Amino acid sequence: MKNGKINTLKVVSIDDKGYQLQNEKGQEIFLPLEELQTKAEEGAEVEVFIYKDRARMITGKLPSVQVDEFAFLTVKYLTEAGAYVDWGLDKDLFVPKEEQMEDLQEDKTYLIFVFEDEDTGVIRGSQRVEDFVFLDEIDVARGDEVRLQLYRESDLGINAVINNMYQGLIFRSDIHKEVHVGEELTGYVKKVRDDGKIDVMLEPLGYKKSVDSNTDLLLKAITEGAGFLALTDKSNPEEIKRILGLSKKAFKRAAGHLYKSKLIEIRQDGLYIVKK
Structure with a gap:
């Protein structure tokens, strides 16, 4: 079972409490009846989200973001230990205080990376974008069309996550239309630098x-x-x-x-x- 991911599993049996599900390796897990959005017959395949919080959780409700992905998520409430953000499930995603880059505010939206704790397997969120982007094995090149998530302004321009994997920068001199942090839009690779960071533009080269x-x-x-x-x-x-x-x-x-x-x-x- 893939932790923090949407799994496609087969219904092998049904009782009045729920569904017994199985993956291709024969591993089984029980899904309570109320956790599946629509009824399923025996032998059918269903999509479920499996993740670890204090215990292993399973739900037929699918989140807006999975492990190893970035997404703009809204803070629902704050505690001394951290923030809880909405990722589409009844149980909110926890962003620990040490994973925050600023004092988060309720009802505001931030770019969050969803990760699996290497020691505990617990699924958590982080605002530390630079800790999770790749700076080597870059598979985009000058002129390529890419997906941008604009997450922070600086003196040089606007920082962006590229294709959910890389760190990019749009220089102010290359911004010819109104854009804002929090937007997701299409961009174009201007230059891949030696340090693995990427300069991008909002219009095709030329x-x-x-x-x-x-x-x-x-x-x-x-x-x-x-x-x-x-x-x-x-x-x-x-x-x-x-x-x-x-x-x-x-x-x-x-x-x-x-x-x-x-x-x-x-x-x-x-x-x-x-x-x-």
Whole structure:
């Protein structure tokens, strides 16, 4: 039986108290009737979550995160010994005080790693992200699309867990849209460093270069039109192509970049230079 994991087991017998379940190796475990979400027949396969707290627990309710995974979890209540966070089960996941990186607050959400204590087998949570990421045998490369969990801001940018395994950083100079700690989103590998840490971007490589080029082109067109260009996001794609040589998507991206930089105003009749 895999501790802290969802196990697929076969129902070998049923009585009025519950189900006797068995894995492929013939090991058996009893599941109380009330712990299974729907009724199962003898011979059926069911998914159950098995984990150790003070004793070995089994439930047909499945958690939102398993052992060796990161997830954003919300604190339900605090004690002197630690915090209890919601992971989708009736019994909350315990995050000991020594596994916290800050004073956690009730009803707030934090990135938590679920781990199995090597000595006791007890399942616990930790906020010490850097203790559980891999810094070698990196299997992503420059340009790869990756999954990001943004968990902490620093002077350099925003720290992220990559693909549930690696530590990454999005430099502030590479952030071109509004993002926040606590978000899960798609990113792209910019560089794998010698220390095993990874620089990531929120857009595919080459995006910034094309945006800068298209932005310069659009700004020049508005300037040459005495500070006004009669194009909007409702303009015909052919018209945009004829005037600027850009696709409608590239035009909207460049206009959005200029607007966020407070260089232009976007009105119903077109784009206007912001007068200093």
